[in-house]
Amino acid sequence: MQTALTYPFQLPELAFDYNALEPFIDETTMHLHHEKHHQSYIVELNEAIKDYPLLHELSIEALLRKLDTAVPERIRLVVKNQGGGHANHQMFWKVIRPPGVSGAGSDPSNALARDVTSTFGSLDNFKKEFEKTAVNLFGSGWVFLVYDSNDRRLKVHSTANQDSVLLETGLGAIFGNDVWEHAYYLKYNNGRAEYLHAWWSVLAWDIADERYTGLKNGTLGK
Ligand code: MN
Numbered sequence: 001m002q003t004a005l006t007y008p009f010q011l012p013e014l015a016f017d018y019n020a021l022e023p024f025i026d027e028t029t030m031h032l033h034h035e036k037h038h039q040s041y042i043v044e045l046n047e048a049i050k051d052y053p054l055l056h057e058l059s060i061e062a063l064l065r066k067l068d069t070a071v072p073e074r075i076r077l078v079v080k081n082q083g084g085g086h087a088n089h090q091m092f093w094k095v096i097r098p099p100g101v102s103g104a105g106s107d108p109s110n111a112l113a114r115d116v117t118s119t120f121g122s123l124d125n126f127k128k129e130f131e132k133t134a135v136n137l138f139g140s141g142w143v144f145l146v147y148d149s150n151d152r153r154l155k156v157h158s159t160a161n162q163d164s165v166l167l168e169t170g171l172g173a174i175f176g177n178d179v180w181e182h183a184y185y186l187k188y189n190n191g192r193a194e195y196l197h198a199w200w201s202v203l204a205w206d207i208a209d210e211r212y213t214g215l216k217n218g219t220l221g222k
Helices: 027-048 053-057 060-065 073-095 111-120 123-136 192-202 205-216
Strands: 141-148 153-160 171-178
Touching: 027 073, 060 073, 073 171, 073 205, 111 123, 111 153, 111 205, 123 141, 123 153, 123 192, 141 205, 171 205
Parallel strands: none
Antiparallel strands: 141 153, 141 171
């Protein structure tokens, strides 16, 4: 009998078909993004930690939170990059859905929407700030709506490369958008702003609201 090798981190299945986000995110981009890009971060992360079984017990969130204390220095940079890539993409697939599913494609009226409105003035103001931050992000990176447990505030926050907000004390991602060119270039070419604008049609506000609740009460991302 052959025993399958098990790796601590695995590619999560999508909750929807690869073509389900058309026309906002095209099927080819979805295949490449999930099966090639995300898979590659996982393969490299598993490879980096293969000789450190204690690290295999940690969730990806715990691994990144403990980067400077639990992860040996010689693999710290690769875990930051590849582990960040895994955490960011795992979150990304969780918060997007086809329009009409889990609040995607319509303006929200939940607790998150109320707090976004009171923090940023209006939902439109928030979207503008989020898009502007992403357009102005030089090179590759991510833009997030975070809950900052230090001051219990909602904030737009960007990171470079695959850096996770988990590396920053107190921050949790309610949702984030990937502004690496691999996320949009096939369909939108250099039109990052157009992609960002279209992306709201697939953001699942109901799932974002659940994540917000989980971040506020400390149950998400442990
Ligand atoms: Mn990506």
